[in-house]
Amino acid sequence: MSEKYISKSLIKWYEANKRELPWRDISDPYRIWISEIILQQTRVNQGLSYYLRFIERFPNVKALAIANEDEVLKYWQGLGYYSRARNLHKTAQIIAEKHKGKFPNSYTDIVLLKGIGAYTAAAVCSFAYNQAYAVVDGNVYRVLSRLFAIETPIDSNKAKKEFSELATNLLDKSKPGIHNQAIMEFGALQCVPVQPDCNACPFQKTCKAYKLDLVDKLPIKASKTKVRERFFNYFLIQYQSKIYIQKRTEKDIWQNLYELPLIESNKLFEPEEIGTNDFLTNIENIEISSTTSTFKHILSHQRIFARFFSVTVSDKNNYLNQLIEINCNEIDNYAVSRLTSLFLETIN
Numbered sequence: 001m002s003e004k005y006i007s008k009s010l011i012k013w014y015e016a017n018k019r020e021l022p023w024r025d026i027s028d029p030y031r032i033w034i035s036e037i038i039l040q041q042t043r044v045n046q047g048l049s050y051y052l053r054f055i056e057r058f059p060n061v062k063a064l065a066i067a068n069e070d071e072v073l074k075y076w077q078g079l080g081y082y083s084r085a086r087n088l089h090k091t092a093q094i095i096a097e098k099h100k101g102k103f104p105n106s107y108t109d110i111v112l113l114k115g116i117g118a119y120t121a122a123a124v125c126s127f128a129y130n131q132a133y134a135v136v137d138g139n140v141y142r143v144l145s146r147l148f149a150i151e152t153p154i155d156s157n158k159a160k161k162e163f164s165e166l167a168t169n170l171l172d173k174s175k176p177g178i179h180n181q182a183i184m185e186f187g188a189l190q191c192v193p194v195q196p197d198c199n200a201c202p203f204q205k206t207c208k209a210y211k212l213d214l215v216d217k218l219p220i221k222a223s224k225t226k227v228r229e230r231f232f233n234y235f236l237i238q239y240q241s242k243i244y245i246q247k248r249t250e251k252d253i254w255q256n257l258y259e260l261p262l263i264e265s266n267k268l269f270e271p272e273e274i275g276t277n278d279f280l281t282n283i284e285n286i287e288i289s290s291t292t293s294t295f296k297h298i299l300s301h302q303r304i305f306a307r308f309f310s311v312t313v314s315d316k317n318n319y320l321n322q323l324i325e326i327n328c329n330e331i332d333n334y335a336v337s338r339l340t341s342l343f344l345e346t347i348n
Ligand code: SF4
Pocket: 143, 146, 147, 190, 191, 192, 196, 197, 198, 201, 202, 203, 204, 207, 208, 209, 210, 215
């Protein structure tokens, strides 16, 4: 199976099967960058509406650079992995400052930007500038490991070098942009993780995994992700017509997003325990008006169990004075996690 044959077949398959997407067949590096960052941890169907809204509000580097971070996060709300949005914002400011608002066009400059790794730099260089850099994302790992029956665990250091060299050898240097799009789309639509339709695949006769009956076993991943369990007790505290929120400033999940006052514990509180804990002990006349059942929220490395307590107070203590006091209907103006927004949907 020659490199030329593989690339030609991928491009032929791509021309016949590709999805029409707004970030395809464009050469604006800014839009390509935004789409690649959104799609890093998000499926195309979900990412599409976010991309369109984001680009409409922040159509270029300058618009993003001068925006307020709270607003950028609000546009990202629900997509998760919020460091992506914070990095986009910071990087836009760096480009505005160091590169006079013009997206850099050399791989070396692009890969140095915050939040941009080898994959994104190769995607921007090949899609926007037709430069010969091969992309290696999850789809590419899967396609290559199956086509060549490679059993190196894809999360090992060895794999990084091995797959990147192989992808570079296969790259059609005269059409790197379309070649890269083709192999990624092939992985997303044809050589899918579970039960790919090998009978409809142009590589059925040459694919080594198919020949060796290894399709379901490849690619191999060495390590299992460790999942940490956390227990969040949230409080919707009402004092007269006001409620209280806080900004998550710690280096933790949802950094710089807003949330209701929170006590993290080793297990979820029961309603009768409220009033014996931390800040609530000092508030007199506290009344619990409702308690939710447990919300289970799954993140890539964490499993969050949460319960929301709605309480009313007739007195303010120092703790409440440290929080952000808002009117009930103003909470929609703040970027919150998907977990908090699910709770807010239940009370609206
Ligand atoms: S034959 Fe099956 S496993 Fe091999 S490349 Fe095609 S879809 Fe993937």
